[in-house]
Amino acid sequence: MDFNPKEEIERLKKLVNYHNNLYYNLDNPILSDTQYDELYNQLKTLEERFPQFRTKNSPTQRVGGTVSSTFAPVPHAVPMMSLDNSYSPAEVSEWYARTAKLLARTDFDMVVEAKIDGISCSLLYTNGKLVRASSRGDGKTGEDITQNVLTVQDIPHQIPNAPLGDLEVRGEIYLDKQDLEILNQKQQQAGENIFANTRNAAAGSLRQKDAAITATRPLKFFAHSFGAGHIQADTFSGFIRLCQSWGFAVSPVRLQTAALADVLQFYKQFDTDRHNLPFDVDGLVVKVDSFSLQRILGNTAKSPRWAIAFKYPAQQATTTLKNVLFSVGRSGIITPVAELEPVPCAGVIISNATLHNFDEVKRLGVRVGDKVIIERAGEVIPKVVKVAQALGQHEVLPPAECPSCHSRVYKEEGEVGYYCINPACPAQLRARLLHFASRGAMDIDGLGENIVDQLLSRQFVKNFADIYRLSFLHLLSLDNFKDKKAQNLLDAIEASKHRPLARLLFALGIAFVGAKTAELLADRFRTMDAFLQAGPEELQAIPEVGETVSQSVYDFTHDPKALELVEDLRREGLNFTQPQKQLSANIFEGKTLVFTGELTTMTRTQAELKAKEYGAKTSGSVSKKTAYVVAGAEAGSKLKKAQELGVPVLTEQQFLDMLK
Template identity: 75%
Template sequence: MHPKEEIERLKKLINYHNNLYYNLDNPILSDTQYDELYKQLKDLEDQYPQYRTKNSPTQRVGGQAGTMFSPVRHTTPMLSLDNSYSADDIREWYARAEKTLQRNDFEMVVEGKIDGVSCSLTYENGILVTAASRGDGKVGEDITANARTVCNIPQKIENAPAGLLEIRGEVYLDKKDLEELNRKQQLAGENTFANTRNAAAGSLRQKDPQITAQRPLKFFAHSFGAGNIAADSFSGFIDLCRQWGFSVCPARTKTTQISEVIRFYNQFEASRRQLPFDVDGLVVKVNRFEFQRILGVTAKSPRWAIAFKYPAPQATTAVNHILFSVGRSGVITPVAELQPVPVGGVTISNATLHNFDEIKRLGVRVGDTVIVERAGEVIPKIIKVVEHKGQEEVLPPTVCPSCGGPVYKEPDEVGYYCVNPSCPAQLRARLLHFASRGAMDIDGLGDVVMDQLLENHYVSDFADIYNLTFLHLLNLENFKDKKAQNLLDAIEASKQKPLSRLLFALGIAFVGAKTAEILADRFRTLDSLKNASLEDLQNVREVGEIVSKSIYDFFRNPRAQEQIERLRAAGLNFTQPKKELSGNILDGKTLVFTGELKTMTRPQAELLAKQYGGKASSSVSKKTAYVVAGEAAGSKLAKARELGVPVLTEEEFLKLIGKQA
């Protein structure tokens, strides 16, 4: 076969498997098989660069784009939706449409309103040529290089209409991916994101597309911008989007009755929390394009659509203090200590202010009365000052609040950092992370005990934990023989944790629990990983250039090398056991994990389910095979019992797959 034909065949095959993996959650290739296909394509393109095209799967992450953030004029305006928070508003909107159309039998489509960032994708003869942000609605920014890294955005549409086609939608993150991203941000000493929308926006506007590629962004198609399509309605357009390989929001219904719209809104309010992504309301659209044209638009919004939003849980409280917290990589984060207040069923006593630019934007001071909201219904956030009572402006620290050392700020960044590697707050945070449940899981080595160990100078690095003796522990407050022995037993047991746990515990920048598992499974031993070349690391499918460089540099740092040798001498396990997988155990079964697990994090449990042939979901339905419930399991457990879905404890789940805790 001619090289050009073989390259085209491989591109089409890889895009097919990307669609199965990212859009349909139904991969049929192992990672190794996929990597082999990808390598074949990359090798051929390297050998015959004249046949390499921008829409190739190997080109999702390129270099700096010369047009990055240059203006892009939209073919038709990207209008914003009018917002409604009440059934009366929706009825009024419907009455206006009914009056203009002079009929009451028109169909409406109701779908979840994804809390993400608007994005316009322009294709020419099926090839993605431009991606743009919404901007002011008329002119956006060129974000093509970054959008190409979003794995479920098709680079090429098979059977696309000739000429120009513009698809609009929302770039977003799943809630669990936000948690993982924030963990990585903390590891790297970067500021965390308040919600999935902020994370998506920040990721799309990265100057380096390779950073964007490390963010698990996704895209939902939700509207049509321009082009000739074989559809006369929104629902027909959505069907075409599915055929072309786009993901669309699964939360959708169709009706001619405004009462059904309101009923769906009320029913959906609780169930939306079970979705893997944030939904802040519904969008109601007149279905037929002909009727949309008759209804028209205003200067800002279409008259044929409206957002029916849910109010975020909020409360008013006072700011008692603003503290500066130092993370394990030195980043200094301002945290507001609040007068405790119930918000959405949870008592909130503090809220992160993210960075000092946010403090300036809000104008918040100690003593102010503020509105606090559970952003994304999870993360407490101050959204507004309602009464200024404080006198002193909150300024960034000039010295580290923990060690008194110098504070540094990159000119182009918002974060402030303590640059003292021996800072006690950083050391404390690193040690607590090392001992945490998702890392080495040393039960009993929490905040209070760690503070005493540090005060007595018993520990100054990871390896010192393994040199603790019975006498050391008996010198600590509230320690008797049994408690001391239990902690020593937990420390000893941690030595046998697999390599994946140790890699996560070491706190390598950008290496979260999932990446650690992937690396451990690929390289099998710490020495193999430590000696891997930069190219070896970059060839791991899920590890990009930035993460690879971080890992490579870590293992060449003399202090890290010394630490590893001390851990080796302490007898820690440096190997990853081979997985004895059986595709029949959970083959084709969907599992939902809820509550607080004892021996692993939720992402680790979901990864286990996939390794044994199953699929992990964030919502419970009649198709769910098992719900695995940990401590403090809530609505998902109740839903499982209501539907008669089998419920397993964590121990029962591990027993089912033949694995010991």
């Protein structure tokens, strides 16, 4: 069939309008930002090739969605435009080149800010008093959401020293990630819908007909744009300083520079650090700083030429649920895992995602064959967050038997989890061995999934102690093993014998004993023998060790098989003591350290553990309470924040010297 550009443009217009309505008006998107942008760009490219078929009502010629009938319409004095999106340094470089060409200069300042994932809002002040708040709507006309916005606690109702007349401040209303978790717990307890992400939660909260409901939602606001009015500022950065003086919160992530290379480097560094922020960020916004230069550059039909969104690969994607597999963990718990049609998400190809547990499967209403939305944030395991289209027929039910050993599956009344109760289950042994060898436990470099699978299939290893009985000949019989690889693994196994007691307690996989609890226990008892002899009351007397943990530890230390394993490890020469904190290096005692960047002599995890041995605390974020930041190569926003706050910064070598 011949290609008909007019028909294809009309088809794409309908599709884009359909997804615009889901996103802007119903707060129920079924495509990721990247997938939507691909669809939108197909339409835009066709319209550029065949301009005779482009119409004024095309979604490429207007902003966002439509105006809802739920709230009164509000015309915008200055259109609230959307930003063009870019997903690569090459695209931002092209934007910069176009901007420099239009301005006939390259010495213009740019401001880079975090792109908070929330709902755009315009705040109109008259003589300093908040008189109206409106949503973006279709860009030309928004919705009057004043009563709901008045409940947002960090939006000033009156701003000091405000200019006379009208002043419009624009920004983003959002929820913190932690607040979303709490809100969803309340929603679930009340039998209400669960919000898929912070943006949906913010949108749903703002569109309540009853402002009292909005008032119960922990909404927040960042000012990020100037709308209209008269202000004493010639630049965007000057306007932001005014906003701060008026009491507005602004993005804590900001860079001002005239160099494109700085923008690209900032984007690279921020990719990791953004996951440590309390709110969701899907990229950066790059703006020309000067208001006069912004006016020269002007706008397209829907976007300013003086700004661009510099996004990261999508954190969400839509794909098909092909099947649900059952994974058996080291404790015997059975977890449903979604087998997916492979889809790119957050820079990687995703083919599996967790469904957490069978209560979550029921809540989602997910069936094999459904179109589902998956999410991946940072290094977190991808998860299914929503059914986009209910196309499946087959209900997902808990298994009657273990998928590994076919033993009976057990579920205790009142608990969520289903368990395999066979202690000899091969899948449980595999998971326990991988945990034992992991970086936070015994840190046996090279003992990964492929090697563990081969050791189990050849029956070389049946428990933790067998790892220390492996020989050179054992390893040479494995696939792709040569002399050097075998020796490296044997050296790593030997080195693990000297790990402190805290690491061993964590590696043993005692229920409810994580790395931090293991460290508390090891610091309290100092030796394995003292730990094994501890009673429930003595255990509960340790701060942060409650009844559940103490009972689990007591059960472990009175289990004959567990005690037999401990003695087996003793015979293999493992360290059973916890070193005293090095009080000679008391400069770190009780101090908080933050590690950032790439270290050369050890991993960041190892550095944190070393700091703790010397009495320090460690944190993932920098604040005024931080004593030192230890910065390795390619340190990012944490280093910058330390410099802004005046927190002392150490090189890796300085940190090591202070330990001595």
